[in-house]
Amino acid sequence: MTQPQEHLVVIGNGMAGCRAVEELIARDPARYRVTIFGAEPHVNYNRIMLSPVLAGEKTFEQIVINDAAWYADNGIELVSGDPVRAIDRAARTVTARSGRTVGYDRLLIATGSDPFIIPVPGKDLPGVISFRDMADVDHMLAAADAGGDAVVIGGGLLGLEAAHGLTLRGMKVTVIHLMPTLMERQLDEAAGWLLKQALEARGQTILTEAHTAGIVGDGRVEGVALKDGTVIPASLVVMAVGIRPSVALARDAGLAIGRGIKVDDHMVTSDPAILAVGECVEHDGNVYGLVAPLWDMCRALADGLVGRHSGYRGSVTSTKLKVAGLDVFSAGDFSGGDGAEDIVLRDASRGVYKRVVVRGDKVVGAVLYGDTTDGGWYFDLLKRGEDVAPIRDMLIFGQSFASGGGAADPKAAVAALSDTAEICGCNGVTKGQVVGCIAKGAHSLDAVRTTCKASASCGSCTGLVETLLALTLGDEVQAGPKTMCKCTSFGHDDVRREIVAQGMRSIPEVMQKLHWSTPDGCSSCRPALNYYLLCALPGDYKDDQQSRFVNERMHANIQKDGTYSVVPRMWGGLTSPRELRAIADVVEKFDAPMVKVTGGQRLDIFGIKKEDLPAVWADLNAAGMVSGHAYGKSLRTVKTCVGSEWCRFGTQDSTGLGVKIERMTWGSWMPHKFKIAVSGCPRNCAEATIKDFGVVCVDSGYELHVGGNGGIKVRATDFLCKVATEAEAMHHCAAFIQLYREQARYLERTAPWIERVGVAYIRERIADDAEGRDALAERFLFSQRFMQDDPWAARAGGEEREQHAPMAVFTPLDNVREMA
Amino acid sequence: MTGEWLDIGWVDEIPVRGSRTVQVTGGDDIALFRTGEGKVFALLDRCPHKHGRLSQGIVHGGAVACPLHNWRISLTTGEALGGDKGCTPVIPVKITGGRVLICRTGALQAAA
Ligand SMILES: Cc1cc2nc3c(=O)[nH]c(=O)nc-3n(C[C@H](O)[C@H](O)[C@H](O)COP(=O)(O)OP(=O)(O)OC[C@H]3O[C@@H](n4cnc5c(N)ncnc54)[C@H](O)[C@@H]3O)c2cc1C
Ligand code: SF4
Ligand code: FES
Secondary structure, eight states: OOOOOEEEEEEOOSHHHHHHHHHHHHHOTTSEEEEEEESSSSOEEOGGGHHHHHHTSSOTGGGEEEOHHHHHHTTOEEEESOOEEEEETTTTEEEETTSOEEEOSEEEEOOOEEEOOOOOTTTTSTTEEESSSHHHHHHHHHHHHHOOEEEEEOOSHHHHHHHHHHHHTTOEEEEEOSSSSTTTTTSOHHHHHHHHHHHHHTTOEEEOSOOEEEEEOSSSOOEEEETTSOEEEOSEEEEOSOEEEOOHHHHHTTOOBSSSEEEOTTSBOSSTTEEEOSTTEEETTBOOOSHHHHHHHHHHHHHHHTTOOOOOOOOOOEEEEOSTTOOEEEEEOOOOOTTEEEEEEEETTTTEEEEEEEETTEEEEEEEESOOTTHHHHHHHHHHTOBOGGGHHHHTTOHHHHTOGGGGSHHHHHHHSOTTSEEETTTTEEHHHHHHHHHTTOOSHHHHHHHHOTTSSSOTTHHHHHHHHHHHHGGGOOOOOOOSSTTOSOOHHHHHHHHHHTTOOSHHHHHHHTTOSSSSOOTTHHHHHHHHHHHHSTTTSOOOGGGSOHHHHHTSEEOTTSOEEEOBOOGGGOOOHHHHHHHHHHHHHTTOSEEEEOTTSOEEEEEEOGGGHHHHHHHHHHTTOOBOOTTSSBEEEEEEOOGGGTOSSOOSOHHHHHHHHHHHHTTOBOSSOEEEEEESSTTOTTOGGGSSEEEEEETTEEEEEEOOBOSSSOBOOEEEEEESSHHHHHHHHHHHHHHHHHHSOTTOOHHHHHHHHOHHHHHIIIIIOHHHHHHHHHHHHHHHHHHOSOHHHHHHTTTTGGGTSOSEEEOHHHHHHHHO | OOSSEEEEEEGGGSOTTEEEEEEETTSOOEEEEEOTTOOEEEEESOOTTTOOOGGGSEEETTEEEOTTTOOEEETTTOBBOTTOOOBOOEEOEEEETTEEEEEHHHHHHHHO
């Protein structure tokens, strides 16, 4: 009664191919005779353990899944080191490189993926490898033995594992990553930033937003060249930029291919005799690059092979980074959007970041860094689609806390704390002390912060302090200080202070250390943080374009119809035939519908299209004109009158001084727009007394005025002091601007700022304190060394060209015709 | 450009937390946005309030803040968030092999 066995041929001796055979044997060992072809000269091993082999934590023998005996015991013929080259569907045979041809009744394709090699010059040089199989690991080990520098291209999971292994093997490793943050597909920006910090602390160099231009070397690899011209020396280059389903064989055989080999719910391809499984397949539009989905696929496949039909329904994946000591977990969709709410927990001192995304009371995504113990729990909630409404408040604290019943009401939990319980770790303040200081009259968060210092440092205990306020005062709680925006419990001043005190260097770092409650802030806090960092770290901080309002990104003013207006700088309001001609030419050439003299004595060219901006700037630059920053939270203009050179009343050269002041101050970013004027006599034709900084020249010198505003709420300046020389006037101006730059809140003009801090304070700092004034002016001039750089020139030269050009053009009418 | 999906270009051509446009002959542009997490969305480049160019706004979370009056528009639904009322057409997008594709019928409907 021995039925002739059907012959199952498997192409690919990897994770999925062998697992499918294992599942099949478990169901019905007698049903099929099995032959497995493998391109690699090995038995089946655990590919995901290649990283520990590279790192020296495991040997190859330890990662073998099925040894030779397994194949023998199950009557499986293994043809290793001999890749299949062709499938003949009509004859039902496969032919390998060696020429060996075997017939099949059922064929299973499990060819996995091919590493993606970026098509740059030098990619084929010896010493450039991918990270996919044991042969690659052998290569890396040999290179590490020879010592030297390695470059890993790609800051994803695989690239970071390669980098880690090579570092442990003693190589000096640089990771080049195209995107702004590491592992951007799995991690959000905050977690990516933490990861980068940790890797750098281990001695790796991480270059983000770095574009590989080519690989250099004579006969073998010697380095990697970046688009910005840098060359990083390397004796080994590992490309780990991605994988592509290996479909060439299936495509040549005429099977339906999408991104991968198309399969149905039973892993059957477009040919009913051929199945496919693993990374090489596309199921329901998805391809997978992790092992967990393979297991689900292999179960469905084996069921199908023995005549049961369970069916595969796709998988939700999670990722855990296993680079020693770094705990990173990510699962599901954490992109937010439609009805999704983020619950974020940042614990800066422990280096922990957690983010759970909830939509319609269900967990849809999670990112954990630093403490991943609850990863499995979140993943489980996600997969089961559990209703988390009842535990929502506790969700972010993890499983043990959320299921801890008794602590269900956070208020009750705080009420239950003993008086000696520590509330503020930074300042060592106990609950008793906080309650005591509230009882003594500190009835707001701010008051508590100033009296007993609780929540005055990192702010992570702010919630606790607020709960204590509510518990102690009941409904009397006063509104806290105005926070910067809804993303944080800190006010502007706190944020600025902490940036300087803690030496913070980037927006994600601020958001992490100050416990931001949103993943990437909002349109209020991001421009403010960008400015605060720029002000704190002149020359060092890398400006974040996407955190700037459109005008500053486009270096022109957006108008209501979406066109832009362009204002070239005219120093002190002076111009020349050459400049006027250039402006006139631009107006004609670009069909600008209007030119207008602005309130600040400049010419404003209206109606320029976004795509024309670079050409407009190039023409204006060619006539020697630079950006007027009429769009910026920055120094706008220095308005002048004609002064002593022509005016019969003029006492000093107000025009000349205005030009000098503008030359000193242009280009500087500020909390808000900033205007200056210089008038030649007390008749004040330049209206210096409604400017942020005004100079009125008098016989005996220069009267300095500050804090004027001609806007919605007109405010005349306050008199600051009188000085004798032009040099002193300029020195005071620089010092005043710097004080404003360092102390005002973002979007606070000088007028409300001065009303808030009092003009006496300004006089004290600028007029009375010579030493302090010198220091301020010096800081201003130092930062100007990096600021006085015409943004138009760079753009006209092609920088960020893409911001002006559409990515593509769609001509619907043609398409309509084409469809008809 | 044939087929139901129009191939626009590489995902990397859209700055993270920024946007690019697709020019539509005879109609409003389409704005393509890329969020901090690398997801890509497309909306008609026209704010439901006073037609501001959403492509020029600040992208944060899953929304964009219009550059003209700071309405927040959801990238997934095109609806104004918060207290504001109004909706911008959404054009279906998908990413295949690193390329951004937008739905042709969606684009035609939005342009109409
Ligand atoms: C270094 C590394 C670390 C990883 N870490 C993780 C991790 O931590 N977690 C995780 O989930 N996943 C991880 N992965 C991914 C995981 O290994 C893959 O998802 C899994 O191996 C895919 O299984 P597969 O069978 O489809 O492909 P593979 O395991 O790649 O098997 C395909 C096999 O087919 C062979 N083959 C190809 N063409 C032919 C042919 N024409 N003839 C004969 N044989 C052929 C190949 O040589 C290969 O042996 C890692 C991958 C690598 C490379
Ligand atoms: S302010 Fe005095 S100097 Fe200047 S233009 Fe007027 S009158 Fe002449
Ligand atoms: S036009 Fe968009 S907010 Fe007004």
